[in-house]
Amino acid sequence: MSKPMVAIIGKPNVGKSTFFNYIVGQRLSIVEDTPGVTRDRIYADSNWRGREFTLIDTGGIEPELDDVIHIGMRQQAQMAINIADVIIFVTDIKQGITAQDQEIATMLRKSKKPIVLVCNKSDNFGEPDPTLYEFYNLGIGEPYPVSSTNALGIGDVLDAVYEHFPEKDENDENKEIINVAIIGKPNVGKSSFFNSATSSSVEMANYPFTTIDANKAVAHVISECPCKELNVTCNPRNSICIDGKRLLPVELIDVAGLVPGAHEGKGLGNQFLDDLMQAKVLIHVIDASGSTDAEGQSVEAGSHDPLDDIEFLEDEIVMWMYGILNRNWVRLVRKIEAEKLDIAKVIFDQLSGTGITLEDIIEAKRKVNPDYTKWEKEDFMELIRNILHIAKPMLIVANKADLPTAEENIKRMQEKYPYVIPASAESEIALVKAAEAGLISYTPGDSDFEILEKDKLSDNQLKALEYIKVNILEKYGGTGIQTALNEAIFGLLNMIVVYPVQDEHKYTDQKGNVLPDGILVPKGAVPKELAYLVHSDIGDNFMHAVDARKNMRIAADYELQDKDVISIVTRG
16 A cells, blocks of 8 residues: 555553544544543544655453453454554553553564554653653563653654655555445445445444545455465565455545435535545445435335436436536637647546546547537537446445345346345444454355354344344345455456565565565556556566466566466566
């Protein structure tokens, strides 16, 4: 990913959220003098010394507690540690070193990540508190005295964090994480989908406009890692490997609900159309049960046709883009004629900021009347729909598939549209929570689960699990959440995963990391394109590439295959 990731770790009630909120300049984390108020990872972007980074706030770690909530909080913290470039370990100087601190320190040292030790609640700056020196015994390094409530010492901490940032890649724009927009009308389960896909804590409620701002968080698509085939133990940098499954990051944007007339500013209007246009692919969440009307209000299940929602949302996006192009069209036509301009380039300039490329427009224009001087509204609409389908492909998630009224609607959707995934986001959340608590064995994307602690489950919980098994997993082969993510990236965007290495014999980079990076590339890409994705200098100095599996040079026009391990040879 382009920005360094910094995780804030510590036991409950040491001031992590206050520290987090001060740095990001917003009250995003809950701040309360009660242990365990932050239970999930919370992400926010910040900047220090001109370097942007992503800060992750986590729930407090209590190693000795094994209830459902605290197991989940530890797992959330461990996931943050896994993806972090730098870890800020927050302690409470007034409490001194506790057994919890010692256990957390041991866990952090095992991560082999850079750690900055913070002694929070050092409210009296001047002569160092003698207790400060006690914290050297944690074996983490120098402790930094901080008062989060008084904003003292935070700059010193950030300076220390900054020194551990990975070297900045001047070609970072080439390696931006793929953006996926979660869209739909209000109250269809978008935030539930977002939560289940990212394990992020976004407010969920049964009324429209619960999501007011575009929420962003990291999710993962899953691909087979070559490590087992090659009989090596990989140590990924940009991704995660779990039992031979490579989890590659994508960024989800949870866009607030669109209602009819959004392109005219109704509902929450153009703000959200702007948000969704930054994505490479759209996941349209539909209430397949038909229990929400066009405005997102709850109605009797089966009384609303969800197919109407599919059409309305695309129409809103098309009308919004039409408004952009149409408002200056007469003037633009005159300018094109007078200056002999390329029509595709002019349209591209008008749609700047939407993530639509000139190539997208050229391809879309081939299917409409070539005489642009005679274009009517219908021609514009056809052109825009073509552009949208090419530049922003859309996957339909038929959510609430577990409800009785959903099954027939799903069949109708699948008959009419090519990419429809039956899903139950609430079921996925329930299964993930149960797995985090150690009650069941379940991995996202699985078509079944195994109950591990039956005696710890109530009758209602057992009934709920059985309902999910029968009505979702057995009927549709899974909850649909991971399937939707994978289909969006590997299906609609037609991406594959390639592993660039420096040493084709050991499958390592220059630092000895085995299979360090899995890079998503378009199917059909050639080695030189991969080289540029790694770094512009590598692309500029590209000579040839080697297939590490076969230990043989490959042709310049060789089309990269999924799970290829490629060594790039450069000049100099």
